[in-house]
Amino acid sequence: MATMRMRTSTSPHFPSFFVVSFSVLFSSVLSETRNFLPIGFTLSVEDSDFLTSPDKTFTCGFYGMGENAYWFSVWFTNSMDRTVVWMANRDTPVNGQGSRISLRKDGAMVLTDVDGSTIWESNTTSTDVSKAELLDSGNLVLKDSRGKIFWQSFDFPTDTLLPHQVFTKSTKLISRLGRGTYSSGYFSFFFDNNNVLTLLYDGPDISSIYWPNPDFNVFANGRTNYNSSRIAVFDELGNFLSSDLLQFSASDMGFGIRRRLTMDYDGNLRLYSLNNETGLWVTTWEAMLEPCKVHGICGKNGICVYTPEPKCSCPPGYEVTEPGNWNKGCKPKFIQTCSRSQQVTFVQVPQVDFYGFDLNYSQSISRDSCLKLCLEDCRCAAFSYRLSGEGLCYTKSALFNGYRSPDFPGSIYLKLPASVGRFESANLNGTDPICGLNDSMIMMGSPSMYDSISKGVRWAYLYWFAFSIGVLEILFIVSAWWFFGRHDMPDSMEEGYRAITSQFRKFSYTELKKATKNFKEEIGRGGSGAVYKGVLVDERAVAVKRLEGSYQGEDVFWAEVSTIGKINHMNLVRMWGFCSEASHRLLVYEYMENQSLDKHLFSTSSLGWKERFQVALGTAKGLAYLHHECLEWVIHCDVKPENILLDTEFEPKISDFGLAKLSQRGSSNSEFSRIRGTKGYMAPEWALNLPITAKVDVYSYGVVILEVVKGIRLSNWIREDGEAQESELTRFVRVMKRKIKCGEESWIEEIVDPRLDGKYSRRQAKKIVEVGISCVEEDRNERPTMDSIVQALLECEDPSSVFATVL
Numbered sequence: 001m002a003t004m005r006m007r008t009s010t011s012p013h014f015p016s017f018f019v020v021s022f023s024v025l026f027s028s029v030l031s032e033t034r035n036f037l038p039i040g041f042t043l044s045v046e047d048s049d050f051l052t053s054p055d056k057t058f059t060c061g062f063y064g065m066g067e068n069a070y071w072f073s074v075w076f077t078n079s080m081d082r083t084v085v086w087m088a089n090r091d092t093p094v095n096g097q098g099s100r101i102s103l104r105k106d107g108a109m110v111l112t113d114v115d116g117s118t119i120w121e122s123n124t125t126s127t128d129v130s131k132a133e134l135l136d137s138g139n140l141v142l143k144d145s146r147g148k149i150f151w152q153s154f155d156f157p158t159d160t161l162l163p164h165q166v167f168t169k170s171t172k173l174i175s176r177l178g179r180g181t182y183s184s185g186y187f188s189f190f191f192d193n194n195n196v197l198t199l200l201y202d203g204p205d206i207s208s209i210y211w212p213n214p215d216f217n218v219f220a221n222g223r224t225n226y227n228s229s230r231i232a233v234f235d236e237l238g239n240f241l242s243s244d245l246l247q248f249s250a251s252d253m254g255f256g257i258r259r260r261l262t263m264d265y266d267g268n269l270r271l272y273s274l275n276n277e278t279g280l281w282v283t284t285w286e287a288m289l290e291p292c293k294v295h296g297i298c299g300k301n302g303i304c305v306y307t308p309e310p311k312c313s314c315p316p317g318y319e320v321t322e323p324g325n326w327n328k329g330c331k332p333k334f335i336q337t338c339s340r341s342q343q344v345t346f347v348q349v350p351q352v353d354f355y356g357f358d359l360n361y362s363q364s365i366s367r368d369s370c371l372k373l374c375l376e377d378c379r380c381a382a383f384s385y386r387l388s389g390e391g392l393c394y395t396k397s398a399l400f401n402g403y404r405s406p407d408f409p410g411s412i413y414l415k416l417p418a419s420v421g422r423f424e425s426a427n428l429n430g431t432d433p434i435c436g437l438n439d440s441m442i443m444m445g446s447p448s449m450y451d452s453i454s455k456g457v458r459w460a461y462l463y464w465f466a467f468s469i470g471v472l473e474i475l476f477i478v479s480a481w482w483f484f485g486r487h488d489m490p491d492s493m494e495e496g497y498r499a500i501t502s503q504f505r506k507f508s509y510t511e512l513k514k515a516t517k518n519f520k521e522e523i524g525r526g527g528s529g530a531v532y533k534g535v536l537v538d539e540r541a542v543a544v545k546r547l548e549g550s551y552q553g554e555d556v557f558w559a560e561v562s563t564i565g566k567i568n569h570m571n572l573v574r575m576w577g578f579c580s581e582a583s584h585r586l587l588v589y590e591y592m593e594n595q596s597l598d599k600h601l602f603s604t605s606s607l608g609w610k611e612r613f614q615v616a617l618g619t620a621k622g623l624a625y626l627h628h629e630c631l632e633w634v635i636h637c638d639v640k641p642e643n644i645l646l647d648t649e650f651e652p653k654i655s656d657f658g659l660a661k662l663s664q665r666g667s668s669n670s671e672f673s674r675i676r677g678t679k680g681y682m683a684p685e686w687a688l689n690l691p692i693t694a695k696v697d698v699y700s701y702g703v704v705i706l707e708v709v710k711g712i713r714l715s716n717w718i719r720e721d722g723e724a725q726e727s728e729l730t731r732f733v734r735v736m737k738r739k740i741k742c743g744e745e746s747w748i749e750e751i752v753d754p755r756l757d758g759k760y761s762r763r764q765a766k767k768i769v770e771v772g773i774s775c776v777e778e779d780r781n782e783r784p785t786m787d788s789i790v791q792a793l794l795e796c797e798d799p800s801s802v803f804a805t806v807l
């Protein structure tokens with residue numbers, strides 16, 4: 001069982017924010033602040049030791065995020081979100097325990113992980129190095145006693161350039177992959193081979209320069225390629241000057257303002273100023289005034305549209321390749337053939353163009369001639385026709401970098417098989433890939449398109465992490481919301497939420513207090529809070545979960561919860577509503593008569609075989625729905641018997657799904673121990689710091705169904721001969737694998753719960769055990785998907801064999 005970490009908060013967030021921020025403040029004032037690390041010394045991740053620049057603007061140390069990921073970084077001390085300006089190990093975070101950065105005697109600064117492996121090093125070997133020092137500029141330098149610099153972080157920028165940090169031919173800013181991650185993304189800023197500062201999209205399918213405007217030549221863009229010194233600087237006033245004649249200034253030009261130039265994960269390069277009162281960043285210049293013209297943002301065949309914030313959409317005849325991952329773009333709903341017999345039709349999509357991949361370019365021709373060119377060329381997937389002046393015709397072999405702009409004086413005409421094209425309309429509404437819901441029901445904190453820019457399998461991981469940024473950060477956000485947003489929530493937004501459905505609604509705290517008779521009857525308690533029985537005014541029995549810990553501000557919370565409320569499946573517990581008032585966060589679920597699986601499985605009253613098989617199959621169906629039908633990223637992350645509830649017919653219903661993204665988990669070490677505490681059901685990925693995919697649920701499901709067959713907990717830890725630790729599960733799986741391999745006939749009889757007294761289907765038990773063992777494979781790629789598990793179990797769902805079949 002998860003240990004309770006968060007305090008039960010009944011006070012509003014506002015005061016708690018101050019308590020936390022003041023305590024942080026005091027501890028940093030009291031602890032000795034220093035700006036250098038002497039040779040031979042070490043900073044360790046657990047001690048939260050920092051270097052602080054003399055004027056306190058920058059801090060250097062371990063920056064943590066999510067469950068257990070730390071980066072050796074430099075960040076702005078006083079910005080609300082502790083904006084990181086430099087990272088040593090952006091693509092390989094280290095463990096929250098045992099990792100350290102050392103300035104070795106030989107002059108090298110070295111970052112090591114818990115296992116002692118070197119993650120990063122400064123590659124300096126000079127015994128003259130005497131210290132690592134954090135300067136007021138934000139530069140971390142290794143220098144000798146006379147001040148000579150041997151290494152500096154300014155020479156190795158990540159995604160941010162600071163005033164006085166010189167940008168050269170050997171430096172490059174590379175964006176983050178997305179919000180909530182620091183690993184390298186697809187967008188970069190650098191001097192190209194022609195000496196011109198450039199923005200490049202370098203994605204899985206294509207690589208394409210989008211700034212300066214690729215439609216014009218270097219000089220028309222106000223640049224030059226003659227000066228090969230390739231050097232750029234920006235100063236404290238906010239002036240940027242480059243050897244290619246690129247020159248710009250911040251809109252708030254002047255002294256005394258903290259600035260940074262960042263290659264953002266949405267492909268835009270922005271200059272920011274720090275507002276020293278709010279701690280928030282204000283954009284004072286940006287490279288792309290039209291964000292949809294950033295290349296690659298919606299993937300292959302995708303189209304970026306303004307709604308008005310930029311979102312991604314698929315053209316008619318195409319559909320999303322991988323929901324939730326726009327890097328994969330859209331795929332055709334048809335098979336393109338060149339046979340003459342295939343009737344084709346052209347669907348016009350106004351104001352849309354795709355950049356690049358032109359087969360042919362013709363001037364002064366009519367639209368019909370252009371159409372004919374595309375029709376006769378088998379490679380042509382679409383043509384673009386512009387009405388401005390004489391007709392311009394471009395035939396396209398592939399569709400990339402699509403965007404819709406009211407200024408575009410033309411249309412794209414997609415070549416589709418007549419059978420498909422006939423039914424397609426040119427309606428491009430940007431999609432938020434969340435369970436196929438309407439946009440109007442989803443309100444994210446910021447333009448949701450940004451959520452979609454990420455790599456395939458990591459999506460879920462990112463999403464999960466995006467919502468588990470450090471507690472402090474969240475408190476800042478919450479407090480900012482208290483300051484600025486709280487009392488100004490537009491009525492229209494409230495209306496929108498109320499209108500979601502009649503089934504799902506917002507409850508008031510008083511209402512729920514009354515329904516539960518002041519939270520009298522506690523029927524369960526889990527990692528996220530206690531559950532109480534209640535009866536609503538309309539006499540429906542409900543289970544009210546009172547969330548503990550810190551949660552998002554009301555607006556984001558509402559949006560998230562209403563998304564969960566929309567998920568409806570026979571094997572998932574239905575959420576009827578929620579309450580979000582001041583610090584109260586409650587969820588209202590349908591009430592389950594027979595409580596949770598563990599109460600039946602591990603107690604004296606045990607379940608019959610029919611029910612057990614039903615539990616295995618139903619749970620698989622519920623998870624398959626979350627993983628596959630309701631878009632890939634809905635990962636439960638906490639599948640265990642306590643979270644599988646049983647209705648009056650003993651049909652299983654999974655509870656607590658979607659909560660992983662609601663809570664704002666801390667980044668502290670206690671989280672580390674929480675993971676270990678429930679390790680019995682947790683896939684090895686958690687401990688190994690690997691990306692979390694749907695396969696973690698498959699693992700947990702495997703443990704659960706093995707327990708269902710065996711009737712005892714396998715998730716317990718046991719200790720064998722001193723140090724060597726082996727879980728009950730590992731031992732069980734090892735023994736079973738050997739027996740199956742050796743063809744021992746009696747293995748089924750040995751493991752099925754003796755309380756069943758031989759009354760079970762041998763065929764079904766065998767299947768469940770086989771499935772269970774394959775689910776708990778260490779290598780997640782070897783584990784089956786929930787879909788295939790459902791198929792496997794359905795094949796042996798034979799009513800005649802269900803009842804009391806002996807052998």
Ligand SMILES: *[C@@H]1O[C@H](CO)[C@@H](O)[C@H](O)[C@H]1NC(C)=O
Nearest residue numbers: 088120121122123124151156
């Ligand atoms: C140090 O050298 C290694 C191996 O050549 C290289 O991979 C690494 O990027 C270098 N580190 C820095 C900070 O230059």
Ligand SMILES: *[C@@H]1O[C@H](CO)[C@@H](O)[C@H](O)[C@H]1NC(C)=O
Nearest residue numbers: 227228229231241242243244
């Ligand atoms: C090239 O650019 C640098 C930096 O802007 C400048 O100092 C230098 O004079 C330029 N060289 C020429 C030949 O214009």
Ligand SMILES: *[C@@H]1O[C@H](CO)[C@@H](O)[C@H](O)[C@H]1NC(C)=O
Nearest residue numbers: 254255256257258275276277
């Ligand atoms: C904030 O910055 C302004 C200059 O933009 C300065 O005048 C003011 O004193 C600063 N406030 C604080 C608290 O540092």
Ligand SMILES: *[C@@H]1O[C@H](CO)[C@@H](O)[C@H](O)[C@H]1NC(C)=O
Nearest residue numbers: 359360361362363365373377
């Ligand atoms: C482009 O189209 C013209 C006819 O408009 C044709 O003569 C020419 O060969 C085409 N070029 C290519 C590369 O297909």
Ligand SMILES: *[C@@H]1O[C@H](CO)[C@@H](O)[C@H](O)[C@H]1NC(C)=O
Nearest residue numbers: 307426427428429430438439
């Ligand atoms: C798509 O957007 C248009 C206006 O931009 C609107 O008229 C239409 O109803 C929308 N379609 C859907 C399915 O929401």
Ligand SMILES: *[C@@H]1O[C@H](CO)[C@@H](O)[C@H](O)[C@H]1NC(C)=O
Nearest residue numbers: 435436437438439440441566
């Ligand atoms: C979106 O909303 C419209 C009207 O509000 C409704 O007709 C449509 O079914 C909804 N689409 C989805 C996918 O829920």
